[in-house]
Amino acid sequence: MLIDTFGRTIDYIRVSVTKQCNFRCQYCMPDTPMDFYEDENHIPLEAMATFLKIAIDEGIKKIRITGGEPLLRKDLSTLISSIHKYAPEVEIALTSNAFLLKKYALSLKQAGLERINISLDSLKPDRIIKISKKDALKSILEGIDEAQKVGLKIKLNMVPIKGINDDEIIEILEFARSKNITLRYIEYMENTHAKNGLKGLKEVEILDIVKRKYPLKLIEKENFGPAKIYVLQDNYVFGIIAPHNDDFCKTCNRIRITSEGTICPCLYYQESVDAKPAILSRSTKQMKDALLESVQNKPEKNLWNEEMKTDEISARAFYYTGG
Template identity: 55%
Template structure:
């Protein structure tokens, strides 16, 4: 079992398989050129899998595949099957923008993927193009439909931004509700790579707006999830993720691994340790020692909303959200 210095059990790892992305979202990486890390700098799926075995053996129960956009990495289903065959009880999920999902959902499901999270920031094509930097909405929604069709569980994430898509939170909720998809409204996380001038809709503002149309009650946090959940009169549940809140980090159970082997203890911070050298030379004990040290040094909380700093220099496209 992995326990940090604040007595939090760390049993969840997010694994980025690429920093490449086919979107240029305003809140993530709008100005980054369409480039990529040389293939030789990336850990192979076999090398990533060797570390996944270490993590699972040390107590990790949930693995989420992220990017960048993970579906841009060829043969992703083979990596998923490696993990599933080793530990079929592990909660194996993926975060994707869904642009390429229509043609891959069945293959991913067959490989052992259980769940996906998809960004649905708008239901308007022109707004989707403004946010993502290209015409994406049709492909995204078709990808979601295909995922549901093949039996993948789906959650949706929306980042409401004033003057852009904040007026659509009820529409997105209704879209998700009609498909039995849980939606989570995520406060925009200020970071050095996002477009300047984004104005977030706070969690409380989202709740105030939704309360004009719906009745709901708070159910609080659901285990170690970063979302606070709310239950509507008809039983539908939606979530609010507030990284600026004082209690956001209290139940954090996750660490992150980049495609180049950097193991990161917190989404906000740049600090990391590399497992690449250990994995490449087959030093399982060395990789396990790095894992334990990263967990031991996991910070208590992020600094969003704090006095020291409110803008993270973390490149989210390297680690997922």
């Protein structure tokens, strides 16, 4: 069992399999050239699978595959299949922009994928282009439909940004509800790689908008999860992930590993553990030691807050670590 110095059990690892992405979202990597390519330092997925099996042996119960855009890795189903065969009880999930999902949904499901989180920041084609620099809405919606068809469990993620898509809070809620898909609003997390001047909606602002049309009540904070869960009168459930709140980190149960083998104990901080030599050497002891070190290095909380100073803005690149 992996337990950090604050008594939290760490049983969830997020695995970035690539820094590459076919979108250039304003809140993530808007100024990165479209021909950006720095993937020659990738850990081979076969070696990453070996590390993940050790992590499972140490107590990891959930694995989420992220990027960049993970569906750009054509051997992704092989990684999922390897993990699923080793430990069928471990939940395997994926976070994707869904642009390529229609093509891969069935093979991912057959390999052992259970869940997928899909970014959907607008239902207007021109806004998707503005946000992501990609004419992608049609492909995203087709990917959602195909994922439902093959039986993947889906959550939609929306990042509301003032002056860009904040007038679609209700529209996306109603879209998700119409498809019986869970929605998570995610507060924009300030970072130095995002477009200058972005202002996200905080939890209270999102709730105020929803309340104008739908009565709701708080059900609970997810056990060992980042979201607060709310329910409408018709029993539709949605969540808000609010890293600016004081209680966001109290039940954090996750660490992250990048495609280059760097283990990040916290999404906010740059501090990390270089596990690449251990993974490439296939040394069980060294991989286990790196995993344990990262857990012991996990900080108590991030510094995202309402009064964040300029010099406190996170330098973490989300496309590098995964969100």
